[in-house]
Amino acid sequence: MSHWFSHPLFLPTLIILITITLWATSALPEYLTALLFFAIATVAKIAPAAVIFSGFASSAFWLVFSGFVLGIAIRKTGLADRAARMISANLTDSWVRMVGSVVLLSYALAFVMPSNMGRIALLMPIVAAMAKRSGIVDGSRAWFGLALAVGFGTFQLSATILPANVPNLVMSGAAEGSYSIHLNYLPYLWLHTPVLGILKGLILIGLICWLFPGKPHAAEKIDQPGPMSRDEKRLAWLLAAVLMLWMSESLHGIGPAWVGLVAACITLLPRVGFITSEEFASGVNVRTCFYVAGILALASTVTETGLGSVVGEKLLAVMPLDAGRPFTSFVALTGITSLLNFIVTANGVPALYTSLAASFSQATGFPLLSVIMVQVLGYSTPLLPYMASPIVVAMALGKVPAKAGLKLCLALALVTFAVLMPLDYGWFRLTGKL
Template sequence: MTETASSLIHPGWFAAIAILLWATSLLPEYLTALLFFAAVAVFRAAPPDVLFSGFQSEAFWLVLGGFVIGSAIRKVGLADRIAGKLAGRLTGSWLRMVAGVIAITYALAFVMPSNMGRIALLMPIIMALADRAGLAQGSPGRNALALAVGFGTYQLSASILPANVPNLIMTGAAERAYNVQFDYMSYLLLHAPVLGILKGLVLIGCLVWMFPASPRPIEDRAETTGLSAAEWRLSIILLVTLAFWMTDTLHGIRPAWVGLVSACLCLLPRIGFLNGEEFAAGVNVRTCIYLGGILGLAAVVAWSGLGSAIGDLIIPHLPLDPARPAADFASMIGLASLLNFVVTANGVPAVFTPLASSLAAHTGLTLPTVLMSQVFAYATPLLPYQAAPIVVAAGMARVPTGATVKMCLTVALISFVLLGPLYLLWFRLLNWIG
């Protein structure tokens, strides 16, 4: 990048325009991502290895592998079979169906570390359940179930330490910078009551209210046929994949590469289940490009130093007062939420955590409390682009962008108005705030 170009065209301008277009849906999300790539590349506002780093990320390849695995689950009929097993327990009323899906997403987060992996596993099953309940493509009910998978998987998993990428970035950065460590149970006790249980109830209420539906009753009929050879092969692949995902801390193989190997097995002749045409139809290229754009934008912002600059610019203007720890705590959440607009959820802990020591020095809060305050912010995106798993879930089920945006804004409003004060109260009860 030449000195002239760097002084005249800061990558922040391109990031701001992309964020505006994604927020307003003036252009299709994939087109905005392509325009962002083109503009930054043409004007050399960032190096290509930074701009296109999203396509090298584990998240991108886990999503691509998830599309393949999901297509295979649907093709061989395994999704419909599992949906049939769930039908009797999740049907009976619209509230029960939505609540059941939310509960499944939260329960699975305790045993499976990857948001993208959980979405890839659950989405074809829940969509098959929607088919059985007569919720057609594009209907409010079907959109609601897809969003239940996306929002439940991402937002609720923030309350479980190893189940969310931003959590891992935050704890890793805190350990490197401050030698501060958080253990599993204390983290769960601090966040699960509000960001897990109460947030789950908020999601259920919003989905049932915003997307009314009348699913038809599903008979809990017993399967009359056994598993086919293809179902057996795919079941074995899925069980081995799940086992590797659950034990990634033991063997060291990242969930993305486990998912990619499984996707390759699903595509192999004779062993696999999908041909070239089915692969092309099953992979949502629009969502992949969109995800690459989101991750690339976060990388460009981090490379340019824009996130840290924004934080340094805002801190002097925050109403920080050691005598008012509650107001300071609210300011921490507000700052992290603002950063979420610029660097997205995965970037928030990378930018906020280095600022934590300075923030703690200007407030009446301890360093661990400042570090933990950001969790509420990145677990509550105001717009879909801030949380890649929500984007992926909506893309897999072809949920309209407008519906996803409305759900994000509604949940965020209720969370900040209702759950925020309860979050503060819970921190006080546990003596994290004086």
């Protein structure tokens, strides 16, 4: 026992486990857990300060921040309500159609807008305005369902589009850096979209309608919106420029976070922007910003301390990876990804898993590229909300209680692993990947 206490990984493991437990149980507010992690990890010196506070330097953190600022401007100018009128004109006469339209919009936007956080920031005020026009009250179960439709549709379904979320990009970079394997857009889309995009999207719609029932009334169609105000026009042009820069990142090389941050700064400028200092102070959810920084920092700390590699090697030793039982191996690889999700969250899983992919390939007899691709099912299906920061952000913007997010997480994970995992295995076999 004394040997275990003296092990160099004992203290990092203890701090990380306590942090994860507090997030998973919501025993403390999420932001407070993040602050405690920063404080205790720094005092205990389990990693360099630059690693512990790396979440604040992450592009995801600044996307969250800029998303809050742009969301305030979209709501204040009336642009959100105008967009909601256009979108909801024929989509709010039934709950299934309303939820389906939100999920479809969340998924479709991923094809043209690379940032999960940016899409959530853009969609949440629009969906909120659409809900208000349809009689869905803030804080109701129906509203929680719509907010979760944005978060889950944005994160989980976008995993099928290579440049559309952070874990995909981490996986692509790790595969290229470790094995010189370059992932291509269309083959990736073809491999994952039928099961993890279309079928999972339909299941998501069904679960939201079942767990969070709502009865929208048809949005009023008689009142035609007046002409756009000067501020609406200016903000619309700014958002169009932001969207174009997000879409053309491969040409100019400026990341979505920094484009969003510049746009946020413009909206805050006196006489030029749209938001006052008071509106900024009351509208930006600093609690969520700290939470996201904490999640990202936790993943970096796990990697820096070597805890992730140790866990990965232990999993490799105990998981039933066998070349003679391909389906069992497929399930085991998905299970490894899901377990890693608990300690490094979705953004950190691909870096750790991909570094072990060669060993997994040797143990299972699967091609290396296929082993790398299997992880998408696991990291795109979080068991707990904290594992996916975009879902956390959507819940915060919609003021969705942790219990509601946890309920949908577990329900969708259960159906995914019970129904979609065998279908995904079959699709891998059909397309010649296994």
